[in-house]
Amino acid sequence: MNAWAITKRAAFYLAVLVIIFVSVFPFYYAILTSFKSGTDLFRVSYWPESFSLDNYISVLSVGSFPRNLLNSIFIASVTVLLALFLAITASFALARVRFRGRGLILMTILAVSMFPQIAVLAGLFELIRFLGIYNTPWALIFSYTIFTLPFTVWVLTTFMRDLPIEIEEAAIVDGATPWIIITKVFLPLMWPALVTTGLLAFIGAWNEFLFALTFTVSNETRTVPVAIALLSGGSQFEIPWGAIMAASVIVTVPLVILVLVFQRKIISGLTAGGVKG
Amino acid sequence: MATIEAAGTVALHRPAKRSELMLQRLAAARWFLLPMLAALMLVAGWPLMRSIWFSFTDAKLNTLYSAEWIGFGNYLRWQTLSSGAIRWRGVLADPDWWNAVWNTMRFAAVSVSLEAVLGMLVALVLNAEFKGRGLVRAAILIPWAIPTIVSAKMWQWMLNDQFGIINDVLIRLGLISQKIAWTASADTAMTAVLIVDIWKTTPFMALLILAGLQMIPRDIYEAAKVDGIHPVKVFFRVTLPLVRPALMVAIIFRVLDAMRIFDLIYVLTPNSKATKTMSVLAQENLFQFDNFAEGSTQSTLLFVIILVLTTLYIWLGKVNFDGEAK
Numbered sequence: 001m002n003a004w005a006i007t008k009r010a011a012f013y014l015a016v017l018v019i020i021f022v023s024v025f026p027f028y029y030a031i032l033t034s035f036k037s038g039t040d041l042f043r044v045s046y047w048p049e050s051f052s053l054d055n056y057i058s059v060l061s062v063g064s065f066p067r068n069l070l071n072s073i074f075i076a077s078v079t080v081l082l083a084l085f086l087a088i089t090a091s092f093a094l095a096r097v098r099f100r101g102r103g104l105i106l107m108t109i110l111a112v113s114m115f116p117q118i119a120v121l122a123g124l125f126e127l128i129r130f131l132g133i134y135n136t137p138w139a140l141i142f143s144y145t146i147f148t149l150p151f152t153v154w155v156l157t158t159f160m161r162d163l164p165i166e167i168e169e170a171a172i173v174d175g176a177t178p179w180i181i182i183t184k185v186f187l188p189l190m191w192p193a194l195v196t197t198g199l200l201a202f203i204g205a206w207n208e209f210l211f212a213l214t215f216t217v218s219n220e221t222r223t224v225p226v227a228i229a230l231l232s233g234g235s236q237f238e239i240p241w242g243a244i245m246a247a248s249v250i251v252t253v254p255l256v257i258l259v260l261v262f263q264r265k266i267i268s269g270l271t272a273g274g275v276k277g
Numbered sequence: 278m279a280t281i282e283a284a285g286t287v288a289l290h291r292p293a294k295r296s297e298l299m300l301q302r303l304a305a306a307r308w309f310l311l312p313m314l315a316a317l318m319l320v321a322g323w324p325l326m327r328s329i330w331f332s333f334t335d336a337k338l339n340t341l342y343s344a345e346w347i348g349f350g351n352y353l354r355w356q357t358l359s360s361g362a363i364r365w366r367g368v369l370a371d372p373d374w375w376n377a378v379w380n381t382m383r384f385a386a387v388s389v390s391l392e393a394v395l396g397m398l399v400a401l402v403l404n405a406e407f408k409g410r411g412l413v414r415a416a417i418l419i420p421w422a423i424p425t426i427v428s429a430k431m432w433q434w435m436l437n438d439q440f441g442i443i444n445d446v447l448i449r450l451g452l453i454s455q456k457i458a459w460t461a462s463a464d465t466a467m468t469a470v471l472i473v474d475i476w477k478t479t480p481f482m483a484l485l486i487l488a489g490l491q492m493i494p495r496d497i498y499e500a501a502k503v504d505g506i507h508p509v510k511v512f513f514r515v516t517l518p519l520v521r522p523a524l525m526v527a528i529i530f531r532v533l534d535a536m537r538i539f540d541l542i543y544v545l546t547p548n549s550k551a552t553k554t555m556s557v558l559a560q561e562n563l564f565q566f567d568n569f570a571e572g573s574t575q576s577t578l579l580f581v582i583i584l585v586l587t588t589l590y591i592w593l594g595k596v597n598f599d600g601e602a603k
Contacts, residue, residue, distance in 0.1 A: 015402055016413055022476070023416040027423065029442060030431045044445040090313035093306035105310065107591070112321050114530075114587055116537035118556040119580035122331050122563055122573045123324030126341050146320045153313060172298065178305035207424040209540035210556075214564055225426040229544045241434050248427040259422040260415055267414075270481070271488040 027252070034245040041242050055246035064219040065247060068227040072251075075140045075223060076205040080198050082141065083148035084156075087197075088190075091156035092182050096168065106157070113150035117210050120146065128215055139215040140223065144208060148201040155200070155269055159193035160186065196269040199262060203255060224251045325580070331573035338569050351574040368574045373558065377575075381554040384467065385535035388474045393528055395475065396482025401516075403483065404490045417480040425477065429544040432473045436460055463551040470545055470552050474538070482527050489523025490516070529590050536583055555579045 033041065037054040059065050094102060124143050125134075133139045163186060171185045212223045222230070228247050231240060259266055332351055336344035353367040368374050403414060420428065435442050436459035444456045459469045493516065501511045539556040546552045555575060563572030 012402070012405070012407070015398070016407070016409065019399055019402065019413055020416045023419050023480070026428070026431050026435060026476070027419055029435060030427075033434065042440045044440065044442050046442075086313045086316055089309035093309040097302050097306040099303055099306055105314070109317075111587060112317060114533045114583065115321065115325075116556060116576070116579050116583055118537060118539065118559050118576045119583075120321060120324035120328055121560065121576060122569065123327030124320070125563075126327055126331075127324055129341075142320060145316055149313065149316060149320075178302055178309070203422070207426070209426055209543070210560065213543075214560065225424055225540070228430060229426050241437075241440075244430050245434065248430055252423050252427055255422045255424070256419055259418050263415060263418065266418070267484055267488075270484055 027256070030245045030248055030252075034242065034249045037242060055242035056250070058240075059243045059246045059250070064222070065224075065227060067220055068222050068224050069251070071137060071221065072206055072224040075137050075144070076202050078137075078141050079144040079148050079205045080201045083145060083152045083201055084194060084198055086149060087152035087156050088187070088194075089182060090153050091160050092178065092186065094153070094157045095160035097178075106154075109150045109153055113147060113154065115146070117146070121210070121214060124211075125214065134215060135217050135221050137221065140208075140212055143211045143215060144205045147208075148205060151204065152197050152201055155197045156190075156193060159190065159197075163189060192265060193269075196262065196265040199258060200266065200269050203259075206251075206255070328573050329577050329580075331570060332577040334570055336569045336573070338564070338567050341569070344570070347570075351570050352578075368571060368578065373553075374555075374575060374578075376550065377553050377555045377558040380467070380552055381536060381538070381556075384470065384474075384538065384552075384554065385532055388471055388478075388535055389528060389531045391471070391475050392479050392482045392531060393524065395479045396486050396527070397524070399479065399483035400486035400490055401512075403487050417483060420477050421480040423477070425540045426544055428473060428477050429541050432469070432476070433460055433545055436469055436472075460546050461549075463549065466546045466549045466551045470542055473545060474535075474541055477541075478531065478534075482531060485527035485530075486520060486524055489520040492523075493519045533583060533586065536586070537579070555582075 032045070032048055034055050035048065035051050035053070036045075037050070037052040040050045040052075093099075094106060124146075128134050128139045128142065131142070133142065167185060167189075168181060171181050176185065207225060208223075209225045209229070212226045213229075216222050216226065219227075224247075228244060228251070231244050231247065331341075331344065333346055333348060334344035335347050335350075349367075351367055353365065353369045356364045356366065358364055399417060403410060403417075423431070434440075436444075438444060438456050438458040438461065441459070443459070444453070447453045448456070457465055459465045497515055497519075498511065501515060506514075537556050538554055539560065542552050542554055542557055543560075556579065559572045559575035559579065561572075562568040562575060566572075
């Protein structure tokens with residue numbers, strides 16, 4: 001290997017290291033901070049020097065953070081189940097049946113997922129007040145459908161389109177109705193797709209902020225992102241950074257583990273759906 | 278991605294005769310679509326129409342039901358003063374609104390172009406074969422997986438003027454002599470927002486571009502190598518043109534996403550005029566300043582802007598929803 005080739009290799013691996021470092025460092029630093037307490041917090045350090053669980057204890061015992069966690073889990077799960085339930089049959093129709101207006105429906109679905117959420121905020125607020133679900137988890141489950149449903153329909157349609165046609169033809173020959181084809185033939189084949197889509201929609205609902213900020217007002221009904229954004233200390237000028245970082249680590253670690261476990265599936269789902277988490 | 282092909286639909290071999298089977302499938306399709314379309318009408322269609330309607334009324338937060346139609350007054354109206362001078366009012370004559378429009382545009386343009394360049398670099402690295410590629414891919418998924426609010430808080434702490442690690446590093450390296458109030462100062466607030474947004478969304482861009490890169494057959498590169506063509510030339514003449522469709526789709530998605538940004542700015546730089554975007558301004562008017570009608574007007578204007586951009590994209594990109602993109 002000549003000198004030029006070695007330089008090129010070195011530059012390449014330097015780029016690799018920079019990418020890894022930049023991606024991981026902020027999260028590493030949040031974890032580091034979350035284990036500091038008292039005045040340690042205000043001394044910049046690059047390596048773990050102190051270890052204290054004070055921040056975790058205070059976040060989980062004082063205030064309504066545990067309640068907020070349960071809210072987030074409940075809301076995101078119900079939203080995803082609802083969206084998947086509505087999306088499975090719809091995506092069968094869109095992927096496997098040729099009918100007039102299909103292109104228009106697909107375009108509408110894509111348009112809704114590109115929607116600025118702020119454009120429906122005023123109308124949603126009125127509707128949610130009218131339905132009497134303001135400041136309850138149902139307000140968020142209701143409003144999150146606006147982005148989880150188009151996304152799940154779109155991704156499941158892409159997946160279902162790729163299922164081999166022979167299976168369906170065989171089922172038709174055996175006299176299966178479309179409903180039987182979905183539930184007995186396609187559904188067992190779709191589990192990986194459902195898990196991926198569900199996971200991505202779950203992350204979307206888990207991270208949502210605008211609707212959660214607008215449609216809930218009390219500490220007990222808030223979800224985790226709003227709770228973290230509004231965490232405050234004794235006074236206005238005393239921001240509890242340790243507690244904020246502990247809360248951040250608590251809500252992020254499960255997500256990071258899920259994402260790393262389902263890496264490949266998530267990447268294929270992302271490229272099929274083109275969404276940001 | 279923006280195409281759903283017709284492949285995979287059961288092709289009936291006697292299309293002339295509308296068989297019972299086909300009618301049954303069509304009827305089933307109709308029933309299968311109905312709940313989904315009804316749900317979308319309820320959560321998206323109706324609220325959108327009501328929001329637009331509110332923008333033509335004098336609605337206040339507490340008087341939604343007694344709101345009265347006032348026409349285009351929230352958009353633009355004028356008063357003739359006793360001196361004879363004309364004073365323009367309404368959102369379109371409001372400097373705060375144009376400031377928000379400018380902030381949003383600036384943010385979208387800078388963040389998406391930097392993300393496209395950086396995303397391309399990361400994608401090129403990930404497309405090469407080397408030991409530890411899986412590790413890099415796992416690492417770049419971390420910023421993507423972290424909730425926006427959490428990344429805003431993490432970076433707000435790192436960018437803290439007194440105790441932040443960024444100022445500490447920059448001072449140690451001698452790059453700055455005084456600590457910078459990144460998120461609080463009007464000069465640097467937008468930079469801070471851009472840093473966090475680019476950190477968080479470059480992975481998404483990189484993965485979409487990578488999917489496009491992996492579609493390019495490897496033998497093209499082999500051929501170029503045999504012919505002794507310089508890698509830089511190969512990139513601009515071969516890779517870039519071939520990955521362009523994937524890149525364009527990724528950029529469009531990101532532009533539309535950047536145009537509606539709310540959470541990052543609301544949390545990272547609260548109440549900063551230098552970063553306030555259209556979504557933030559509209560939300561504040563709707564629910565904090567009791568200017569419900571004005572907020573509806575601003576959200577409607579943002580909707581119209583995004584609608585125009587999307588239409589342009591579909592029209593110019595000639596995306597065909599029943600077949601391949603041409």
